Amino acid sequence: MYICPVCRKKLNKIENTWKCVNGHSFDIARKGHVNLLTTAKHNPKTAGDNADMVKARTEFLDKGYYRPLAEKIREIASAELQEIKNPIIIDSGCGEGFYTVELSKLEKADIYGIDISKHAVAHCMTRVHQASVNNCEFAVASSFDLPFANNSADAVISVFAPVCNDEYARVLKKGGKLIVVSPSPRHLFELKAAVYDKPYENKPNDYHLDRFVGDNEIVFEYTAELSSQKDIFDLFMMTPYFYKTSEEGISRLKALDSINVNCGFVIQVYKRK
Ligand SMILES: C[S@@+](CC[C@H](N)C(=O)[O-])C[C@H]1O[C@@H](n2cnc3c(N)ncnc32)[C@H](O)[C@@H]1O
Numbered sequence: 001m002y003i004c005p006v007c008r009k010k011l012n013k014i015e016n017t018w019k020c021v022n023g024h025s026f027d028i029a030r031k032g033h034v035n036l037l038t039t040a041k042h043n044p045k046t047a048g049d050n051a052d053m054v055k056a057r058t059e060f061l062d063k064g065y066y067r068p069l070a071e072k073i074r075e076i077a078s079a080e081l082q083e084i085k086n087p088i089i090i091d092s093g094c095g096e097g098f099y100t101v102e103l104s105k106l107e108k109a110d111i112y113g114i115d116i117s118k119h120a121v122a123h124c125m126t127r128v129h130q131a132s133v134n135n136c137e138f139a140v141a142s143s144f145d146l147p148f149a150n151n152s153a154d155a156v157i158s159v160f161a162p163v164c165n166d167e168y169a170r171v172l173k174k175g176g177k178l179i180v181v182s183p184s185p186r187h188l189f190e191l192k193a194a195v196y197d198k199p200y201e202n203k204p205n206d207y208h209l210d211r212f213v214g215d216n217e218i219v220f221e222y223t224a225e226l227s228s229q230k231d232i233f234d235l236f237m238m239t240p241y242f243y244k245t246s247e248e249g250i251s252r253l254k255a256l257d258s259i260n261v262n263c264g265f266v267i268q269v270y271k272r273k
């Protein structure tokens with residue numbers, strides 16, 4: 001399934017290495033993932049979420065607040081792929097693997113998670129080992145330069161992660177599905193209201209997906225009660241607001257012990273033209 005990030009020939013697994021015919025080789029880490037990010041294109045040391053962000057995300061996700069979303073994404077993927085015997089699914093920008101491992105419950109599916117953060121991908125392998133999953137592979141790679149052959153995947157899933165029209169169209173088979181999950185306008189509004197004087201609603205993203213046709217759009221919302229200061233702060237660290245908030249805003253946030261928040265998601269399904 002993987003292609004060489006240098007010459008784009010197929011990679012073959014030979015012992016603990018992925019190798020192409022031109023002699024480029026990529027070692028499989030002790031945990032089982034592979035780094036296919038070439039330093040010429042990106043700096044894998046600094047790219048994507050750092051170790052603290054990954055830790056906060058994992059600790060928050062493990063509390064289960066977003067489990068309903070993970071189950072919803074799996075249900076939608078299952079329905080969209082029901083006619084395909086052995087679907088190949090790419091979770092692009094998979095983070096620390098929470099949704100990827102949920103997708104692994106799809107029968108006879110092979111799941112490939114990629115993320116530009118080596119810290120995030122290393123944690124995916126921890127999830128895989130904890131859940132004894134055997135149909136997921138993980139690589140450090142960029143969504144803008146996926147290490148997969150043309151027309152090779154049945155679905156690409158992007159949960160709060162970059163969306164790349166041309167690259168996703170390249171790796172998807174004709175008619176393949178792109179599932180994009182993004183925040184709804186009122187997602188975490190109460191959290192923003194606690195921090196900002198003038199909280200704003202999220203604006204819908206325009207991904208310029210001209211290689212796709214829109215197939216379905218589901219708005220999925222529920223209320224979660226965040227019941228500790230730590231959970232509130234871990235969630236805040238997962239959001240883009242974390243780096244844009246003043247000291248005063250952070251102090252207001254740290255004064256909260258619990259809060260009811262709207263968890264609102266837009267799940268868009270597109271079909272590759
Ligand atoms: C908001 S997080 C979402 C992670 C995961 N899908 C989740 O919802 O838990 C965005 C993720 O995109 C990754 N990312 C950012 N730029 C990327 C790129 N160019 N290619 C692949 N992943 C990228 C980050 O490292 C991070 O893990």
Ligand SMILES: [Zn+2]
Pocket residue numbers: 004005006007008009020021022023024
């Ligand atoms: Zn090569």
